[in-house]
Amino acid sequence: MAAGLTTYLLWKSHPQDVVAATANVDWRPMAIAVLLVLLDRALMAYRWVALLCMVDPADRPPLPSLMRIFFVSTFVGTFLPASVGSDALRSYSLSRLRVQPSDAVASVVMDRVLGIASILLAGLLGLTLARDLATTTPVVVALAAAAGVCVVTVLVVFGRPADPSHDRPTGRLALEPLRRVIGRVIESIRKYAAHPRVLLNVLGCSLAVQGLRIVQAYFLGRGLGIDLPAATYFVFIPIILLVMLLPVTFNGIGTSQAAFVWFFGQAGVQAAPAFALSVLFVALGIVGNLPGAVLYVGSAFSSQRSVVS
Secondary structure, X not given: OHHHHHHHHHHHHOHHHHHHHOOOOOHHHHHHHHHHXXXXXXXXXXXXXXXXXXOOHHHOOOHHHHHHHHHHHHHHHHHOEHHHHHHHHHHHHHHOOOOOHHHHHHHHHHHHHHHHHHHHHHHHHXXXXXXXXXXXXXXXXXXXXXXXXXXXXXXXXXXXOOOHHHOOOOOOHHHHHHHHHHHHHHHHXXXXXXXXXXXXXXXXXXXXXXXXXXXXXXXXXXXXXXXXXXXXXXXXXXXXXXXXXXXXXXXXXXHHHHHHHHHHHHOOOOHHHHHHHHHHHHHHHHHHOHHHHHHHHHHHHHHHHHHHO
């Protein structure tokens, strides 16, 4: 699907025009974008570690192990469906280090939800800067969906727990194990009600990450000669990031190209430079995952050596 969608969009954008759009790239803004992606990865790692506050300190893995899990999972997630693959791997890896599986899943879920909340806030800020786009249906629908996710999470975390005595038998015993698993995860998520300062701290870090990503896209666009105000990026990039979170293709390849071409087309940008911008934006994310590649290859090499010896 990723290959087919990308190929179709490349054909619609005319390959020769895409090549021409990258012929006179200014690499100075590109270099700034690369430096910024390293900073946003550091913030992403920090916010996830902070969300492990609800894990008992005696069971909390050491920081180097957590950093390895985070960066390796982001690298492996490059080849898995959107963010779901890396999130699942992170939860599984953390559960192997004496952390309760429900707590591991809860930390990843909250990390993702607070990320969505920050995208929502960034998008709303962008709409205040470019009010003419506030009536665009896809923008409104995407932000409304993000708001719905955030509201449900707030109700789960700070709402009153259900009384188990009021549970009614469903008669579907096959679903009972799944209900118990979901129940344990919800219980772990509710632990964050005792850590409101941590949640605000992580939300602030998430907003900084989204701001960095928007600025990265802006500098990539400047490098390609796309002449748009920063306010336009503050509107479009949060919505595009929501599209890239959909578990449709791996690493958002294909869906991101479609989103960039459509949204930037609304601002008068031709398909070819918009397609080139989308490719560079995805490639920039892969650059940010390279530290995880080093750790992954190093651990695989160490494992092979131990087996041989």
